[in-house]
Amino acid sequence: MANPLDTAEPGTAAVAARLDRLPVTRTHRRATVAVGLGLFFEFYEVFLTGTISAVLVSEFKLSKAALPPLLASTFLGMFFGALLLGRLADRFGRRGAFLLNLALYSFFSLLGAFSGNAIMLLITRFFAGVGLGAEPPLADTYLTDLLPARKRGKLIAWAYTLAFCGVPVVGFLAKGLTEGSFLGIAGWRWLFVIGALGAGVVFLLRRGLPESPRWLHSVGRTQEAETVIRGLEAEAGQTPAAEPVPAPAPAGKPVRKAAPIRDLFGPTYRRRTIMMTVFHVLQTIGYYGFGTMVPLVLAAKGYPVSQSLLFTALTFLGYPVGSALSLPLVERLERKHLVIGSVLAMAVFGLAFGLANSIALAIVFGFIYTAISNVFSNAYHIYQAEIFPTALRSTASSGTYSISRLASGVMPFVLVPLLDSSGATTLFVVIGAALVLVALDIALLGPRTTGRSVENVAGEG
Template structure:
C-alpha cells in the first residue's frame, strides 16, 4: 500500500504545484531586485552623500548581514512551528523595509533599513526552498526549484532596467528605485495567503489527517477509497523520535553540512562582488559614464539565462554535482581572463588628489576580452553554483531540520557575501581590480575542488523524512 509520501513523490504536476512555485518564485524575484538595486542606487548616492569606500561597503553588505540573521531565525521557526508560520511575515517585513529604505535621510538610517530588508530576504530563502522541495514530485524537484530560483536573476535584470531608466531623473531617483521593489511584494503576500502547510511537516507531528487533506488538494483525482487506503497505510507507519538540530553537525550529516555550506560560502564570496558591484567594476575596466556601466551590467545579468535555462532543463538528468564543479572552474577561468588581460594593459601616471597614480589605458580589444571573460564567468556560474547551491541545501536533510539546515547554509553563505561586499571594495583600493579578479578566480576554482571532495548527490532521490 502506498503512503502519503509515496503519492507525493509520484504525483503529476498540478495547479497547486504551479501556484506554490509561482508564490516562491516571485518572492525570490524580489530578493534579486532588492539585493541588486543597491548598485544603481550607489551611482546616485555616492556623489550625493560623498560616500567613501567604508560607507559603500556598509551599504552593500547591510542587507546581506540582515539575511544572515533572517536565514537562521526563519529556518528554525519553520521547522518548529510550520512552514506557513512566517511565510507571510517575511514578505510583510520585506515590504515595510523597502518603504523605509525609500524614506532614509542619511547613511545610518539607510544601513539600518537595508539590514531589516535583509532579514526578510534571509528568512524567505530557507522557507521557499523547503516549501518547494517538500511538495514537488521527486523526478521534477530539481528542475522546478532551479526554474524558480532563476527568478532571482530576473529580479536582478529588472533592477538593472529600473536603474537604467530612473538614474537620469535626478539625484532623488534612488528613492523611486526602492519604491519599485516594494509594490510587487503585496502581490506575493496575496498569492501566499491561503497556501497549505507541508504534509511532510504534518506527518512528523503525527497529524496524519491534516496531511491527507493537503494531499487531496495536491492530487484532486484521488477517490475516497484510495484516500482511505493511503490513510490506513500511513497510520501503520512507524515514526522515529524528532531529529535534534545538533544532527546537522553529527556523524550522519556533517559531510552534507560541509558540502552545502563551504561551496556556497565561496560562491557568495566570489559571486556577490562581481554581481552587486558590476557597474563599479566595469568603470575600472574601461567603461565610462553611468549609461554604459548600467547597460553593461544588464547584459551581464541577462547572460545568466544562457547557463540557467540548460541547467533547469537537465538538472534532474545530469545531477547537481557536475554542473556545480564545471560552473566553479569555468567561472574561475573567466575571471582569470579578466585579471590577466587587465594586468597586461599599459598604464600612465596621472595626478589625483595631489598624488601620482598609475591608471590603466585599456584598448578596445582589451575591453572586449575582459567583458567576454565576465560573460564566461556569469554564464558558467548560472549553469552551476549560482543555482545548485540553493537547490542542494533543500535536499540533503530530513524534514525535522530541513529548513534549519537550509537556513544555516544560507546564513553561512552570507558570511561570504558580507565579506565580499564590505571588505573587497577596500581590498580593491589597495591591490587594484586586476589582482582582485585573479584572487576571485582562484577562489572560484577552490569551490570546484571543495564540491568534488565533499559531494553528496541527491538527484531523483526521495527526500529524507526522518
C-alpha cells in the same frame, strides 16, 4: 543507514511515495510561480542598493567611509534573517515563515522610501534584509518538500529563472527612475516603493498555498498532511493510496517539536553541515565577488564609464539567460556533477575575464561567466535542500546559507584592497582558487540526489 529524523513517524515512506508519484499539478505550478516571484524581489533587493549607491551618496552627502556600512546593512540583516526565519520554518511551518519574511521586507522597504537621512535608511535596509534573508533557503526547502522527485529540479530552476528577471528589471528601473522625480518624489524612493508593493502582492499569492505535507507529517500533524496530499491527488485525478487515514492526535497531546540543531553536528549529518558551511564561504567569493568587483576591475584597467555601464547592462541580462540554460540540465545531469562542472567553468572564464585586454573580450568572457554562474546557482539551490532531512531542512539550508550573506558583507573589505595592491589578474586567481576548492568540497563530501526521494538522500547520512 536509516535516518532517525525522517523515520520517526510511522508512514513517512508512504507519504514520500505518494508525493513523489504525483504528476505536476495546478498547485505545484502555482507554488512554483509564487515562490519565484518572492525570489524575484529578493534579487531585486540584493542588487538595488548597490545599483543606486551613487544616487544615495549625492542625496545624503555620504562620505567614502559612510557608504560601505550602508551597503553592508542589508547583507547583515539577511544573515540574521536567514538564521532566525530558517529555524522558525522547522518549528512552526514553512508557510508561516514565508509570509513573515515577506511582511517584514514589504513594511521596511516601504518605510525606507521615506528615509530622511542615511541613518534611517541604514536601519530600514537592515530590517528589510532580515525579512529577505531566509527567502532563497525557504524557497528551496518548501519546493523540495512539495514537488515530486522526478520534476523537483526543473521546477525549482523555473522558479529561479523567474526570480533572476529581477536583476535586469532593477537595472533598467534604476536607470529610468533615478534620473528625475515622479509626482514630486525622488525616483530612487519609488524603487523602494515598487519593491514593497510587489512583495505585498506575493504575500497575498502565498496565502493560498498549502503547508508542506512532509513538514506536517514530520511534526506529527498527520491528519493535516493527509488532507493536503489527498487534495493534490484529487487535482491529479489519482485515487488515494489504499492505506488507513492516520487518526488525529489524542486531545491534549502536543505535536512534536522541530529536531534539535545539535543533530546537524552529530555523526549522521556533520559531514554535510561542514560541507555546506565551507561551500557557502567559498562560493560567495566567486559568485558575488565577480559581480561586485567587475566595475572596479574595468575602472582599474582604464575603461570609460560608458563602456563599464554597457558591460553591466549585458551582465544583468545574463542572469535570467543563464538561469534558463539550467532548465534542460538539472534533471538530465546528476546535480552534484552539475555543481562541480559549472563552478570549474566559472573559474576558467573568470580568469579569462581578468586577463582580457579589450572591452570586447571582457564583455564576452563576463557574459559567459554570468550565464554559467547561474547554472551553478540554480543547481546548488536545488542541491542544498535535498541533502538534509525534513525535520531540519530549513534550519540547515538557512543556517549554512546565512554564512554567504555575512561573507557578502565582509568581502568588499577584503577584495578591494587586494585589487588595489595586486591587480586584476591576482584578484581573479584568488577567485578562481576559491571556486576550485568549492568543486573539491562537493566532489569529496557531497551525495548524489537527482531523481531521488529526499528521504532516501537524507537517509544515507
